Amino acid sequence: MAFYNVLLLIVLIIASRALILKADCKLSPEYYSSKCPKALSVVQAAVIAAIKRETRIGASLLRLHFHDCFVNGCDASVLLDDTGSFIGEKTAIPNNNSARGFDVVDAIKARLEKVCPQVVSCADILALAARDSVVYLGGPSWEVGLGRRDSTTANRSAANTFIPPPTSSLGDLLLNFSAQGLSMKEMVALAGAHTIGLARCTSFRAHIYNESNIDSSYAQSLRRNCPVSGNDNKLSPLDLQTPTHFDNLYYKNLLAKKGLLHSDQEFFNNNSTDFLVQTYAADTQVFFQDFAKAMIKMSQIKPLTGSKGEIRINCRKVNQN
16 A cells, blocks of 8 residues: 555656646746736837837837748757857848847846846747837737747758748748748738848849749839849838838738739739638738637747746846857
8 A cells, every 4th residue: 555655656747747847838928027027018029129210120029920930949049159160040041141130139137137037038029029019010910929039049040940930931931930830820920020121132133033923013112122143132011001100001012913923913913812812802800809819829839837948137148158
């Protein structure tokens, strides 16, 4: 009988430890309510100030969160600078001369380090900044689960592999998103992030010169600033009408074959995703609801929690022990 009592005790201890571990690993919107009560307001104020200085930065901050989460989870690895011992993700093909907003994250982190030193992670800053950018630009809000910790390394090859390029086919995109546990519906909703922001000529040149699934007059207008060669960094809006306002016009543009990127137009090109584009083009609220749900799910991709990772003091480099 004593043996069974001991066995039961062991089972209970293991079970309780598992529950504690599970609790430690769960993200919570209230994570900083006692640890750093001003954290969310600090991030929000800095994001709004940054967007007032340059409206485009809102889209850049949203994109940073996406590019972070798609490479080994939402761990702020995208923020790490190259060092002598490893090459970070900033020079990966999807990020090189393209990813931006790092200075805004630096400013937010510096402010938070004064308010509550080494408490708020860079990964959580990215998640909050993405949400606050969307809201300020007219989009939906959502509760951001918090409690992520920061990685101590980065993975350039993974960034090149898992962040879908603008030349992706629908099949490629489905593989990329499913690899992150995201459904087709969530993928098309998240693509709506392209209702804000700009893209470089090099990202859409092939689409406007070599492809037929684009409105001819729209393609012609883009060619004026994006020649067959040169002007690689010349910018054009992802959403033709309102590139600084978060709305559903991105989907309406796809219906008219006015998607800037090849990968954008793939969502409405006699494909299985056509009905989702039509749904979001017809109803802004449905798009907003699905976008918010998809952002919550994306922001929960493999976060480092508990004792994993660290809380970086400087988002660009790992802490010195």
